[in-house]
Amino acid sequence: MSKQQKPLEKTFHGFGAEIYDLWWPEGSVGGDESFYKELLRRQGGNSLEVGCGTGRILLPLLRENFELDGLDYSNDMLNICRDKLKQLNLSADLYQSPMQDFNISKKYNNIYVPFHSFMIVSDRSEALQALKCFFKHLKQKGQLIISLFVPKYQSLSLYAEDQDKWRHCKEVNLEDGKKIIISDNVRNFHLEQIKRVRYCFEVFDGEKPIDTYIQEMNIRWYFLYEFQLMLENVGFKDITVYGDFTFESLAAHHREMTFLCYKS
Ligand SMILES: C[S@@+](CC[C@H](N)C(=O)[O-])C[C@H]1O[C@@H](n2cnc3c(N)ncnc32)[C@H](O)[C@@H]1O
CATH class of the missing domain: 3.40.50.150 (Vaccinia Virus protein VP39)
Structure with a gap:
């Protein structure tokens, strides 16, 4: 994993909470x-x-x-x-x-x-x-x-194509003109039925990167x-x-x- 990181707490605390509504506004989940x-x-x-x-x-x-x-x-x-x-x-x-x-x-x-x-x-x-x-x-x-x-075998396999690769998820524009680029990185532990997901939040002021935060969580599939x-x-x-x-x-x-x- 190559992103420079400033770790967040392992939950939806702090920064994750502040941008949650921009990331997942009402009506965004199917x-x-x-x-x-x-x-x-x-x-x-x-x-x-x-x-x-x-x-x-x-x-x-x-x-x-x-x-x-x-x-x-x-x-x-x-x-x-x-x-x-x-x-x-x-x-x-x-x-x-x-x-x-x-x-x-x-x-x-x-x-x-x-x-x-x-x-x-x-x-x-x-x-x-x-x-x-x-x-x-x-x-x-x-x-x-x-x-x-x-759980779909293709995406949960140890050999899934995007395993351990950073994928772009969303770009969020803040009111103060800054923007946040959100990407994720997934690693599957198929015996344990755990997906370790890392979210990376890169904060930009215009085109200038000013901060990077990483949030990690384990998700169990059934x-x-x-x-x-x-x-x-x-x-x-x-x-x-x-x-x-x-x-x-x-x-x-x-x-x-x-x-x-x-x-x-
Ligand atoms: C994906 S968000 C869903 C929020 C909201 N229900 C929605 O659909 O937009 C997951 C929520 O579950 C909470 N959460 C995660 N683990 C939890 C736990 N063990 N007990 C209580 N809440 C938890 C997080 O803090 C977060 O607010």
């Missing part, structure tokens, strides 16, 4: 907001978004009068979300806690974990712990919704039957899997899989 909206509407009742971040999904749903709370372990992400809630005159309880170990006095009709946030809990036993925590915080017949990417078994082991029932934020059953061409299941 229509997932309207998909969750429909799932929550069908089930009704109150909901908790786990890994709510700066509120990309939480805020549009609150604007439509859904009864929602959010949980995230990053204070930086939550603070941005809080500011936006205040500006928009919306209210939600926001909890700062890791999803693998939280304790809220309320129970929910829905818990949903969008945009691969569950995969960031890369330790297997902690991931199982998180599922148990969701189970505990659901009401009877409550619905759990978790979205993961579909296979379809493996994840179904995990959910069943925790006690979830009636599992359905949809593809690409549509109501189609998961099929080979889909890139995203969303698991729906119930505490009954």
Whole structure:
């Protein structure tokens, strides 16, 4: 890896939080907001978004009068979300806690974990712990919704063409005239089912590079039957899997899989 680096913390803290909304604005993730909206509407009742971040999904749903709370372990992400809630005159309880170990006095009709946030809990036993925590915080017949990417052998292989190469992701223009070029570098550990992703943020003032930050995280991928078994082991029932934020059953061409299941 050749980029000169100034490491960030290993999470979505600090700098990552500041530019998150420019990187992933509302509407940027394949229509997932309207998909969750429909799932929550069908089930009704109150909901908790786990890994709510700066509120990309939480805020549009609150604007439509859904009864929602959010949980995230990053204070930086939550603070941005809080500011936006205040500006928009919306209210939600926001909890700062890791999803693998939280304790809220309320129970929910829905818990949903969008945009691969569950995969960031890369330790297997902690991931199982998180599922148990969701189970505990659901009401009877409550619905759990978790979205993961579909593991595709070509891109997860040790021999994937772009393994360990820097790839351009996005260019983000800031209000003060500066710009940030975001690139990523992926290394797969296929036995462990871990993708180590490094994001590089190169800050430019005009054409002049002024700073470079590196953020690293491990993402665990899951296979379809493996994840179904995990959910069943925790006690979830009636599992359905949809593809690409549509109501189609998961099929080979889909890139995203969303698991729906119930505490009954
Ligand atoms: C990809 S962002 C998703 C944010 C938002 N849900 C969205 O869809 O735009 C992942 C979020 O999960 C949070 N996160 C990662 N690991 C977590 C953990 N173990 N417990 C709670 N939140 C976590 C991060 O801080 C970040 O805000």
